[in-house]
Structure formats: C-alpha cells, structure tokens
Amino acid sequence: xxxxRKIAPYLYEIPKTGAMRVPGRIYASDALLETxxxxxxxxxxxxxxxLPGIVxxxxxxxxxxxxxxxxxxxxxxxxxxxxxxxxxxVGYDINCGVRLVRTRLKKQDLLPKLRDLVRELFRTVxxxxxxxxxxxxxxxxxxxxxxxxxxKWAVYHGYGTPDDLDHIEDAGLFPGADPDAPSDRAYSxxxxxxxxxxxxxxxxxxxxxxxxxxxxxxxxxxxERGTICFSIHSGSRGFGYQVCEDSVKTMxxxxxxxxxELPDRQLCCAPFRSPEAQRYLSAMACAANYAWVNRQxxxxxxxxxxxxxxxxxxESLGARLIYDVCHNIAKVEEHGGRKLCVHRKGATRAxxxxxxxxxxxxxxxxxxxxxxxxxxxxxxxxxGKEGSMRETFGSTCHGxxxxxxxxxxKRRTQGRNLFQELEEEHGVLVMAHGRxxxxxxxxxxxxxxxxxxxxxxxxxxxxKVARLRPLGCIKG
Amino acid sequence: xxxxxIDHTGDLAVEARSPTLEELFADCGRALSxxxxxxxxxxxxxxxAFPVTGTDPAEELREFLSELLYRFSAEHRMxxxxxxxxxxxxxxxxxxxxxxxxxxxxxxxxxxxQLEAVRDGDGWRARVVFDx
Numbered sequence: 335x336x337x338x339r340k341i342a343p344y345l346y347e348i349p350k351t352g353a354m355r356v357p358g359r360i361y362a363s364d365a366l367l368e369t370x371x372x373x374x375x376x377x378x379x380x381x382x383x384x385l386p387g388i389v390x391x392x393x394x395x396x397x398x399x400x401x402x403x404x405x406x407x408x409x410x411x412x413x414x415x416x417x418x419x420x421x422x423x424v425g426y427d428i429n430c431g432v433r434l435v436r437t438r439l440k441k442q443d444l445l446p447k448l449r450d451l452v453r454e455l456f457r458t459v460x461x462x463x464x465x466x467x468x469x470x471x472x473x474x475x476x477x478x479x480x481x482x483x484x485x486k487w488a489v490y491h492g493y494g495t496p497d498d499l500d501h502i503e504d505a506g507l508f509p510g511a512d513p514d515a516p517s518d519r520a521y522s523x524x525x526x527x528x529x530x531x532x533x534x535x536x537x538x539x540x541x542x543x544x545x546x547x548x549x550x551x552x553x554x555x556x557x558e559r560g561t562i563c564f565s566i567h568s569g570s571r572g573f574g575y576q577v578c579e580d581s582v583k584t585m586x587x588x589x590x591x592x593x594x595e596l597p598d599r600q601l602c603c604a605p606f607r608s609p610e611a612q613r614y615l616s617a618m619a620c621a622a623n624y625a626w627v628n629r630q631x632x633x634x635x636x637x638x639x640x641x642x643x644x645x646x647x648x649e650s651l652g653a654r655l656i657y658d659v660c661h662n663i664a665k666v667e668e669h670g671g672r673k674l675c676v677h678r679k680g681a682t683r684a685x686x687x688x689x690x691x692x693x694x695x696x697x698x699x700x701x702x703x704x705x706x707x708x709x710x711x712x713x714x715x716x717x718g719k720e721g722s723m724r725e726t727f728g729s730t731c732h733g734x735x736x737x738x739x740x741x742x743x744k745r746r747t748q749g750r751n752l753f754q755e756l757e758e759e760h761g762v763l764v765m766a767h768g769r770x771x772x773x774x775x776x777x778x779x780x781x782x783x784x785x786x787x788x789x790x791x792x793x794x795x796x797x798k799v800a801r802l803r804p805l806g807c808i809k810g
Numbered sequence: 811x812x813x814x815x816i817d818h819t820g821d822l823a824v825e826a827r828s829p830t831l832e833e834l835f836a837d838c839g840r841a842l843s844x845x846x847x848x849x850x851x852x853x854x855x856x857x858x859a860f861p862v863t864g865t866d867p868a869e870e871l872r873e874f875l876s877e878l879l880y881r882f883s884a885e886h887r888m889x890x891x892x893x894x895x896x897x898x899x900x901x902x903x904x905x906x907x908x909x910x911x912x913x914x915x916x917x918x919x920x921x922x923x924q925l926e927a928v929r930d931g932d933g934w935r936a937r938v939v940f941d942x
Contacts, residue, residue: 374819400819402923402941426918426941463916464886464906522884533916534942572883575918575941579876582922600922740915740942741817768913769848774942810916 338367338376344792348376348392353595354383359391361726363789366396369737369781378405381597385410387417387606389674393726395681396789397735397781401425403600406680409729412606414666414673418594419611420603421581421618423677425662427532428577428618429625430569433502433658434704434715434802435633436555437640437651439562441542444805447643451540452763452806454639459538459632461767461810462530462571469493469631471526478513480528481573484623488630493529494655498630500693502658503683506626508665512616516577520617524573524624529631533768533810535733535775536568538636539706541713545801551699551717552800555656563802564640564653565713566632567706568810569662574621581614606675615664622663629658656715657702659683661732669727676727684718684730684796703796705787707734709807710760710777714787714798721794730796734783740774747773756807766809775809813841816937822915823939827930832862832894834927834934835874839892839901842875842920845940846882847911852890854902862897867927871936874899875920882906915942 338346338360346367348358358379360367370376375398382404383392389411398407403422412418444451460466472480480487485499485506499505531538543561546552557563570577585602588610594603604610637653644651664677685692687700696702700718707713722728738746752772756762766772790796812833813826824841828834843849858881860874878901881887888911891902904910918941926937 402921426921461913461916463913464908464911466908519880519884523880526884533913534918576880579919586922736819739817739819740822741815768915770914774915 344789348380350383354380355385356383356388356391358383358394360394360398361789361793362396363785366781366785366789375400375405378403379408381601382408382410384597385412385418385420385601385603386594387413389413395729395731396786397731397733399735401679403598404677404679407731407735408679409676409681409727411669411674411676411727414606414675417606417675418603419606419614419664419675420601420677421578421585421614422600422602423679424578424618424664425679426575426578427569427662428574428621429660430662431625431629431658431660432565432567432704432706433629433633434563434565434656435653436557436561436563436656437653439644440560441562444540444562448763448806451639451643452765452808454643455538455636456765456808458635458639459808460530461533462527467526468529468635472528473525477521477525480627481513481516481620481623482511484508485626485630488627493631493634498633498655500695501655502626503660506630506658508619508622510616511619511623513620515613515617516573516620517580520573520576520580523576524571527571528628529635530571531568531632531808531810532571533771536810537709538564538566538632538808539709539804540564540806541802541804543800544803547798547800548717554699555702556654557800564636565704565706566629566636568628568632570621570625571628573624577617577621581617584610585614618664622660626658657704659703667728669723674727678729680732681729682732683728684716684722685728686718686720686722702799703730705731705733705783707783708777708780709762709764709775709804710756712783713802714783715800715802716787716796717799718796719794722796725793726795730790731786734780734786736779737781738779743774743776743779744770747776752776762804763806764809768810771809813837818939821939821942823924823937826936827933829933830894831864831867831934832896832899834936835862835871835899836892836894838871838875838936838938839878839889839899842878843889845915845917847888847913849888849890849911852902853904854890855904858901858903860899860901862899868925871927871938872920872922872925875938879917879920917942
C-alpha cells in the first residue's frame, strides 16, 4: 500500500499531500490491509480528503473497500458553514441498516422447527421484486405520512410496539423530511416494496448466541449462551435508490456551478447550506424514514411467523428489539463542541456511554451496534465506548467487507451444491429468492468479521459483547 | 454474445462491443435483462421505443438503462428482446412474473462509475457498472 504510515498497531495514516485538505486515517490490522487487492480504496480515502470543509481526517473503517466516490466503510465529517453534503457519501441504499431482535427461545427449542421456520419466513417476507409486496402499498397522503413519520407510522399501523421505537437509532425518525422532496418515481418504485428484503447482501437471519465477551452488558440485553435471535439487514429499497440517483444527477451539475473541484465525479456535492444540499437532506430524510418503516414491518411479520411456528403468543415469544442502526446516512451531530455533518457510508454509529442521544435504558452502557458477518461464520454485537467520540466521530465498522467480487464468486461456485454445503459444512439452512444471491454471498466471499471488530476494540472505539452464529437465513 | 460481465468488487460491471451505437444500447439492454432474471420462453406483450441521439453517448446509455431498470422495478416490465434501428431502440416486454422469470439479482442503480460509450475502431465500446 503506497504512502501509508503506520501510527498504531490498528491505525494507518495517509499524509496530507497536494490538494488534500486533511490527512486520511485507515483503521486496519496488517492482515486486513493485505487483503486489499489494490490501492483503489485507499485512493478513494485520499480523494474524500479533498472535499471542502472536511474536518480532522477522512476515515476508513477496517472493513473498507472500493465504493462510488466515497469508499464503503468511509466516515467523513464536514463543517456546516464551509463544508458540503454529498449523496455519494451516503450511497444508493439510504439507511441501509441492520437490527437485532432477541427472543426467549433457546437453541434446543429452535432446532426441531428450524426447517419449518425458514420455509415460513421465506414465504412471508418477500424479496420484493415484481408484484410481490408484503403489505398493501401505501398511497397518496398515507405514503407521505410514512416518509415523514418513520417507524412510528409502522407502529401506528400495527407493525410493532412503542417499545421498538426506543430501540432504534433516532427513534426511527429522521427529522426534516419533506414529502415533496423525493420524485414521483421514488414513490412509485418504493411504496409497493414496503416490508420486502431486497437482494444482494440483504438478509433475514436466525442466530444463536454462542459466546459472551461482556456478560455484564449481555445480561442487560437479556442475552445468554443459547439465546435465539434474529436480525434483518435491509434499507430503503427502490425509494432510496431513486432519491440517490435523482440527487447525484443534480449534484454533478451543482458541483460545477459552485466551483467545487472534484478528483472524482462521484464525489459530487453541494455546500451544506445551499438549497440543493438542503433539498437532498430532506429527500434523504424521507428515504431514511422509509427504511425504518421497512425494517419495522419485516420485524412484525417475522414475530408473527415465529409465534405461528412455535404455537405461542407474541408476548411469550418475547422478541425484543435490542437496537437498529443505520449503515448509510448523513447526520448533523455534535462532536468536540462543533456541529458537523457526519457522512457514514458502510459505517455504523457507536456512541459511547453517557451520550444524550442514547435511549435512557442504554445511556450508562453505550450504544449497541450489530455487525453482520457472512452467512456461514459469525456476527457480533458491540457496544460503543468513549474512544469512539475521540477517534472516529462516534463511528465503527459495519460488516466484514468483501474478499471476492460477485463475478469471481460465480466462477468459484460453479458446479457446487451451495445449499447442501451451507447446511452440512456450516450448519445453516438457507433459502434465497434470487438465483445468484447465494453464490455471490457464500461465506468465502467475505473477510472474517472477527478480524474487523477486533481492530475497533483495539482502537478503543467499540467492545465485543456477544458472538452470534447463523442457523437459518433468508436471502433476497 | 457481444457483451460480457467483468469483475468488479462488490457490484456487477458489463463491457460491450457493437458495430453501431444503437446495437451497443441493445446489447447493454440485453445484459441488464440477463442480470435481472432468466427468460427461458419470451412471450412479449408490448414494445417500447427509446430514441438514441448520440449527443452524449455515455450519459444517454446510462439514462436508457436506468429507464429500463425503473420500468422493471416500478411497472414490472421484463424486457425480453431488443431491436436496433437508425436512431432508435425497440424493446419488447412482458409483465414480470417470478415463476416465468426466475429472479437472478435485483439491481439498485446504473452508476456513473467508469461509465463509457465510445467509438472503438469501426464500432463502439461501452462499460457500465451496476450497483447490486
């Protein structure tokens, strides 16, 4: 890796050179950096450092890899007066995120009914392609209410409970959503897809807690070895993708109009206070709210399936949301006494203990965050530490990061019986809506998530609380 | 086949080479459809026409593919055949049916990354990256 200076066992710096306004910083171990096949992602960190108003460093988390403009796994904070807002710093899947729900079931309860459960979940939670929706598509004023109310809309319509709202980042509501900001196309793409998974790396996964690292914290979440959980990874579907596309088209022109020099067209942006940036922010807020409704509806559908398969009431199932986090978002937050616009693209908020934005039940602990690994190995529940505010604008990693391209995975898996492999070698029952989903998402496609989360622990940003192993998985 | 999938970290990229700009658009349209779903037995229900002006070939190609993706996503049109004519593409479609058209991969967007549609010798060459 060219021009990287190791400044700690877990941290590399890209020195400020040329037109870079700040240095770059990459959180990584030597082993993880060696898995970077080229300098492209590092160059992207360098490029982000060119943007006006960027504060302190252009950051990359240890699962970083190449993205559009901003790298995936990138974090960058901008001054509100001098800085910019960029749709590329959020991504197409606005508020792609993940949530972890724990149940009162134990592994021995689940295993005899696992196949039935996976089959029922596959039937009930669609990928959302074509006409297959999960619920009646909201229209007109109801659709506008959905994008302005966020997760509260879902609870009001019978999908979940008020307790869920206390366990979602920002209570599942991004303020400032203007329902007129997204285009008609965003609504026509997105509304029929409410309650659907989507494809690619989205999933609904059934897991068992198999290791505890911070039993004190795990106890507060009601987790012990053998606890059955489920997690949902999905985002704003066609609604968000369209908002991003519409905004990038505008901002490519806007960057030129405002005289912003870009090392890469996909870093297109506008000054934060400009009408164009504020319009994007309002539309992005709508998409973020859509994504929370989406995950909330899928959670409700999943609870109903569990209750049906295990012939229990939802109340006795005890499927309690631990937390829901965003991976792709831009937010105004206070850091070091300054109000900044923090872009997280494939990175997760992880505020430390005492932060006023945390729900009261967690304020003394720090913010939980869930890091999905691949569908064969492990995922991790983490807790934010004081170091996150000092080091990374309150951010941590979001996943494992890809090791092989989709094309390479299709070639590697030809002739293999993937579903059989997953069941016999990894002990995971998988059902997938898309034929190529499984091949592209096999465990070997990804780096080892444990290496990624260990870097953030070394950096004092997040601690591991629990490790969860997959037992069943629905792919889009 | 005058298009192929090429390796790209995390997403899908297509390269195409065709004798004319219109054929280039048609080949990229075929690539898009092929990535989305299998169509073993096409039975078109309608035809849409798309102009090809050549004013800004790369941007026009991206807009064309983006329009196909929008119509697939929002109007459930599975495009099953493409014909290139002077200054136009005709695209046959049928209503998307998950049983008739087994899903392969849903796409989020047609990106601007490494977007290219340029003359290449006597013909044309394109590269498009799709966000998965």
